[in-house]
């Protein structure tokens with residue numbers, strides 16, 4: 351009888367990386383913090399802190415607004431979530447899914463619709479421009495203000 355095939359190691363639980371990160375900050379993975387983490391994992395597309403709060407409360411009723419606001423920088427710090435400032439009074443967030451690091455955003459000026467586009471040329475551009483000045487690029491962003499097709503149609507009618 352053949353020996354059972356060895357199972358490859360299961361992928362490590364991504365929440366462990368978050369727990370390890372907050373432990374480094376001297377914080378515990380409380381039910382509330384982990385609910386905010388889980389809510390961010392569930393949300394697709396761009397969301398606000400309030401939308402994250404609503405989703406987190408579906409998971410754990412005791413999550414407070416303050417917990418969400420204190421947990422967001424931790425999610426950003428450990429690389430789970432990206433902060434997207436579109437120059438409004440509220441910030442948008444996007445949960446990272448391991449896609450390409452260099453992305454640009456098209457932001458509709460009228461309705462705040464945000465479209466993420468892969469921008470591999472940015473990596474090349476950033477490196478080339480920085481090298482010229484003897485600098486090493488750390489991050490870069492490209493944001494294009496635009497008017498989406500729905501808003502164009504609304505304006506035309």
Ligand SMILES: [Zn+2]
Pocket residue numbers: 458459460461462463497498499500501
């Ligand atoms: Zn629009």
